[in-house]
Amino acid sequence: MRIGRDLNQLVDMLEAFLRNQREKRLHYSELSKIFIRLRKLDKEKFLEYIKRMPSKDLGDILLSLSENVLEEALEALSVKKLVSTIKRLESDDATDLLQDIEDIDEELAAEILEGLDYKEQEEIQLLKSYEEDQAGAYMQTEVFVASDSETVKETIERFRILKVNGELENVSSVFITGDYKNLVATISLEDIILFDLNNSFKELIIKSPEKYKPRYVRDVDDIEDVAKLFREYDLSAIPVVDDHGYLLGRITMDDIYDIVQEIATEQIYNFAGVDEDVETGKIVLNVSRNRGKWQFLNMCTAFFAASVIGRFQGTIEGLPALAVLMPIVASMGGNTGNQALTVMVRQLAVGDVDNSNWLQSLVKEILVAVMNGFIFAVLVASGSYMWFKNFKISIIMGIAILVNFAIAGLCGTMIPLFLKKMNTDPAVGSSILLTMITDALGFFIFLGMAKIFIY
Amino acid sequence: MRIGRDLNQLVDMLEAFLRNQREKRLHYSELSKIFIRLRKLDKEKFLEYIKRMPSKDLGDILLSLSENVLEEALEALSVKKLVSTIKRLESDDATDLLQDIEDIDEELAAEILEGLDYKEQEEIQLLKSYEEDQAGAYMQTEVFVASDSETVKETIERFRILKVNGELENVSSVFITGDYKNLVATISLEDIILFDLNNSFKELIIKSPEKYKPRYVRDVDDIEDVAKLFREYDLSAIPVVDDHGYLLGRITMDDIYDIVQEIATEQIYNFAGVDEDVETGKIVLNVSRNRGKWQFLNMCTAFFAASVIGRFQGTIEGLPALAVLMPIVASMGGNTGNQALTVMVRQLAVGDVDNSNWLQSLVKEILVAVMNGFIFAVLVASGSYMWFKNFKISIIMGIAILVNFAIAGLCGTMIPLFLKKMNTDPAVGSSILLTMITDALGFFIFLGMAKIFIY
CATH class of the missing domain: 1.25.60.10 (MgtE N-terminal domain-like)
Incomplete structure (x- = not known):
């Protein structure tokens, strides 16, 4: 409205x-x-x-x-x-x-x-x-529970009273507990509506135990895994139990919508080196400090890339056109690598890429990088020639682009795979690491070839 | 399992x-x-x-x-x-x-x-x-419908038969239609279970029409808006109607989980200049072509940034240390700008930033950028001095870092706001645009000051 x-x-x-x-x-x-x-x-x-x-x-x-x-x-x-x-x-x-x-x-x-x-x-x-990432932190303790010895009629009557008093909302299934308050079954309202009112739940469950076997999560389970379960089994709610099987509460789909969104935000932020919790807070100093960490890392990698250029000062002094063109090699390599990196990180996160098919992705990425590397090598070489009319520089520029594209495709794919293998988040820091490689190698290949072939 | x-x-x-x-x-x-x-x-x-x-x-x-x-x-x-x-x-x-x-x-x-x-x-x-982004493309036409003249008992009996035959799944509410098959009410099973079986739905609805007023979407509505509705109103399903109010089908929450995830993927991909549809396809040539578009744009902006350096060839020739240090200014500015950009794009997407509070975000971002700008200006100037022992270059380097941080914070915030104002996706192309600005201005400020103050 x-x-x-x-x-x-x-x-x-x-x-x-x-x-x-x-x-x-x-x-x-x-x-x-x-x-x-x-x-x-x-x-x-x-x-x-x-x-x-x-x-x-x-x-x-x-x-x-x-x-x-x-x-x-x-x-x-x-x-x-x-x-x-x-x-x-x-x-x-x-x-x-x-x-x-x-x-x-x-x-x-x-x-x-x-x-x-x-x-x-x-x-x-x-x-x-509970910790922020545990299922228990997201559950509500209000659940509609029936004992397995209760009849359907008694349960519906109890349900009516709770509803009239406004004490219950969004109930899609009834959790049935046994003698020790342990969860024994989940029965959806769809089924309850069709039951014989005078039966006890025990009698109904015994007829087809498999059908009502409860799907549940532990209170200490990772909330991201719970979200996966919701998606996989099209759930609208799931009971939460402790390690003795005792029913503690339930998690409903409205939390899951938020969690799916938060996971995505976290991932987007991790890429850029910002922290979701800190950013949503109001304290500017915390934001500065947190972003500063990654800026510091970036400063170190930038100095490293600069040190590569430093080795070729003599070469540049003689031919300043090299200084003009070298950032193009670095920039385009970084861009290409980031494309591969982004696709890889996301596909790892949503489960499209795993142990069984990563090689396919690697081959695809390298293929894409080399194909486009050829095209842009020709374009960039032509552009450089038009600008500086120097045949040698243009050829070197083209080769540097092609090689840097290939490296970018390879590293953009391998860095997230490697971080995943090390059990760290493939998004965190991978972009800075990649840029360091494409910058430093881009400068090295371009200036190195210039030093060898022009002087 | x-x-x-x-x-x-x-x-x-x-x-x-x-x-x-x-x-x-x-x-x-x-x-x-x-x-x-x-x-x-x-x-x-x-x-x-x-x-x-x-x-x-x-x-x-x-x-x-x-x-x-x-x-x-x-x-x-x-x-x-x-x-x-x-x-x-x-x-x-x-x-x-x-x-x-x-x-x-x-x-x-x-x-x-x-x-x-x-x-x-x-x-x-x-x-x-239906188009891929229309609600109609995600609906299923199987819905459990009751006419408002039917009694609750008749409806439950019909429901039983459909369930036994396995023709119905995941029903959480019954859609009630009027004389012209138009949707008049949505009643959840929670309520149905408590109704007097001999009443017709019409009699029940008339008692509290507001309560059963159906929330619905049009078949041509944008699926992203539908997903927002699910989150806002904690829905598990919503009916879909045509422009005459005629019931066409329903969308269920399992589709919404997928859509929330897809929207996030799209946004992550848009940042890097890759297209979600193309990437999930298997045709490598399409992937190359699509990524190539953004690589082409990046090539153009890289040449533009290079042209800025080109104006200072003489300056660099005399002092190649400038060529060594200038990528540090560009890289750190780009990194800082991308942090601000990422936060802004995401907060615009999830609705945390809108017309009413963008100024707050802008102030925060500039504050963060300037604070960290000061710190890194000192660090980078010190680092440069230790390396080249040139006081003038180090001071210029520090000033360039500070100014480029401020520009990065400003542009990182304003570019997405501007794109949003222009009704285009704030994620698409913004990163390339930002990098062009931080690169070109970074080079310009650093080399420009060097030209003025060193020679």
């Missing part, structure tokens, strides 16, 4: 929403957009409506605010309201919001935590205990 | 699968992995089991094969078997497989198409008629 840009329109929408809460005319993502726009137009009105929002909707809105705006909102809200807001969120969102609050005001976060029930505190502590 | 590596293990698994088809012990993604591995170990066995697979499982396996292997499989299968295989696939998968077959053997694809019912042919023609 389109959100009005006008202050009056926004206020009208919020008033209508507050009047007709039961009808839930606005999705939380729309409400969030309204508040973000409202804040830009009128801070006072923004704070007024933040205070008037019911707890059940406020949490999602607060989660969507940027750090600065959230800080303003927190100042306007009472601890009591914040406690009731956190209580209405699902556990994973509650944990995220409390974390955001803690980043702004540790004391306030502690006060809110104290206001929660013991069980809620425990859940949040559990979720906070 | 882990798939055995050993030929005998693979054969055992397939034999067990063929014996116990009803229990469906293997998910299609596992079956596909088995067949891909089997092909690598033993072509004859691979073809034998491809022929023995039942039609209902064969389609998903064929869809997972690479073009070469699919070609071998097609030769081993009869047209009749292929027709029955296509019939068992959902319409979107059927269209994809037929397209893959057409790419290998047009005549065979035509024969298979003729073997299908008129209605199936029509569906496939419809899906094929």
